[in-house]
Amino acid sequence: xxxxxxxxxxxxxxxxxxxxxxxxRSTLARAMLADVLRAIVxxxxxxxxxxxxxxxxxxxxxxxxxxxSTSVAVDDRPLTEAINVRLPGGExxxxxxxxxxxxxxxxxxxxxLALATPAALxxxxxxxxxxxxxxxxxxxxxxxxxxDPAFRCDYHGTSYLDxxxxxxxxxxxxxxxxxxxxxTDIDEPEDLVExxxxxxxxxxxxxxxxxxxxxxxxxxxxxVAVRDETADVE
Amino acid sequence: xxxxxxxxxxxxxxxxxxxxxxxxRSTLARAMLADVLRAIVxxxxxxxxxxxxxxxxxxxxxxxxxxxSTSVAVDDRPLTEAINVRLPGGExxxxxxxxxxxxxxxxxxxxxLALATPAALxxxxxxxxxxxxxxxxxxxxxxxxxxDPAFRCDYHGTSYLDxxxxxxxxxxxxxxxxxxxxxTDIDEPEDLVExxxxxxxxxxxxxxxxxxxxxxxxxxxxxVAVRDETADVE
Numbered sequence: 039x040x041x042x043x044x045x046x047x048x049x050x051x052x053x054x055x056x057x058x059x060x061x062x063r064s065t066l067a068r069a070m071l072a073d074v075l076r077a078i079v080x081x082x083x084x085x086x087x088x089x090x091x092x093x094x095x096x097x098x099x100x101x102x103x104x105x106x107s108t109s110v111a112v113d114d115r116p117l118t119e120a121i122n123v124r125l126p127g128g129e130x131x132x133x134x135x136x137x138x139x140x141x142x143x144x145x146x147x148x149x150x151l152a153l154a155t156p157a158a159l160x161x162x163x164x165x166x167x168x169x170x171x172x173x174x175x176x177x178x179x180x181x182x183x184x185x186d187p188a189f190r191c192d193y194h195g196t197s198y199l200d201x202x203x204x205x206x207x208x209x210x211x212x213x214x215x216x217x218x219x220x221x222t223d224i225d226e227p228e229d230l231v232e233x234x235x236x237x238x239x240x241x242x243x244x245x246x247x248x249x250x251x252x253x254x255x256x257x258x259x260x261x262v263a264v265r266d267e268t269a270d271v272e
Numbered sequence: 273x274x275x276x277x278x279x280x281x282x283x284x285x286x287x288x289x290x291x292x293x294x295x296x297r298s299t300l301a302r303a304m305l306a307d308v309l310r311a312i313v314x315x316x317x318x319x320x321x322x323x324x325x326x327x328x329x330x331x332x333x334x335x336x337x338x339x340x341s342t343s344v345a346v347d348d349r350p351l352t353e354a355i356n357v358r359l360p361g362g363e364x365x366x367x368x369x370x371x372x373x374x375x376x377x378x379x380x381x382x383x384x385l386a387l388a389t390p391a392a393l394x395x396x397x398x399x400x401x402x403x404x405x406x407x408x409x410x411x412x413x414x415x416x417x418x419x420d421p422a423f424r425c426d427y428h429g430t431s432y433l434d435x436x437x438x439x440x441x442x443x444x445x446x447x448x449x450x451x452x453x454x455x456t457d458i459d460e461p462e463d464l465v466e467x468x469x470x471x472x473x474x475x476x477x478x479x480x481x482x483x484x485x486x487x488x489x490x491x492x493x494x495x496v497a498v499r500d501e502t503a504d505v506e
Binding site: 155157158172173177178195199216217218220221228231232235254256260262 | 429430
């Protein structure tokens with residue numbers, strides 16, 4: 039199985055503008071990407087970063103084993119299009135084996151799944167349906183495994199419901215993978231609390247957030263991530 | 273194992289005030305409670321509603337098998353206190369068997385887990401750690417299984433982290449159960465989209481929302497639940 043990790047290299051995480059500078063957003067996005075790539079390697083797979091622009095892999099400073107298991111493909115087409123050509127049956131898909139008799143499965147894992155663990159990914163990758171989806175909040179698709187060459191994705195709108203419908207139309211089986219870790223993409227300031235609560239100790243994103251002055255606090259009976267503006271940031 | 277379902281009978285779902293009248297909040301809260309109780313029965317367990325005030329079980333109009341598997345206990349103490357006396361080792365706990373040699377495990381499942389399915393609950397109940405937690409967003413504890421009589425809960429603040437710490441202090445093993453369905457409590461208007469996307473067809477909460485004029489819509493590139501104020505509501 040090939041794993042594709044889409045990454046917006048030039049304008050990452052625009053919804054985090056209220057709390058981060060552009061440079062900080064880039065730092066956090068790359069930290070989350072590195073964490074996701076490491077979780078994929080620990081789950082036993084290699085991955086391809088599907089980047090919207092040139093990306094210097096060395097600059098990510100990945101651990102050795104992660105770097106050797108990761109490649110970069112640059113594609114500035116819209117997300118849906120760039121993924122579809124790489125799905126089984128897509129024009130840039132790779133047949134599995136010399137005789138091309140079987141199409142290799144393709145997984146698509148978003149780069150901002152900061153809580154992803156090898157175990158959560160393994161549960162997704164092990165699903166044997168023609169299509170497996172780990173939904174995100176608000177009807178999104180955070181991770182996807184496609185084994186049916188007739189399936190095409192559509193990341194616009196309620197992609198989770200659309201992917202169910204597309205699978206139904208082509209007669210493919212679909213399994214929904216129930217994972218809080220894979221359902222949690224870090225898009226908005228209120229998502230940062232999840233990184234601080236559930237991020238792995240060895241992950242980069244939590245330590246980057248701490249270095250930027252973020253910590254947990256209680257506000258009006260709710261737990262949020264707040265920034266100490268007096269912190270000695272990097 | 274005994275299942276306790278805390279329910280705020282008098283002032284349910286105050287954070288949903290921006291979009292519902294008091295009567296509508298009560299209707300939705302009871303629909304979600306009924307769905308949770310049914311999922312518990314389908315998972316093979318009986319439950320006790322731990323209600324903050326008198327609750328007319330018949331008025332919930334539960335399916336026959338669900339009603340006969342559900343009882344009500346009224347306790348107006350704060351949530352943490354009302355639960356702690358019912359945990360294994362608590363003063364109102366029930367010993368398992370006549371000789372009282374073994375304490376029965378207790379599970380606590382919140383009444384607003386509108387996406388709960390029998391499968392998600394079974395995965396939680398099957399965890400064999402001394403304490404199993406299904407975290408909610410923002411450090412909450414949405415569902416909990418306690419097998420160690422020394423464990424006491426604390427639902428204030430980042431209860432997920434507190435429960436980890438409490439387990440560590442008493443030397444109890446703790447397992448975190450990774451479930452999007454159990455992580456999704458319906459607290460705020462932005463949570464309603466999850467009920468519309470992931471609610472089971474046979475559940476009440478999605479049909480109540482539809483009857484109140486709610487449906488999915490796309491707003492500024494995001495999927496949300498919106499209300500048609502012209503709808504012919506109940």
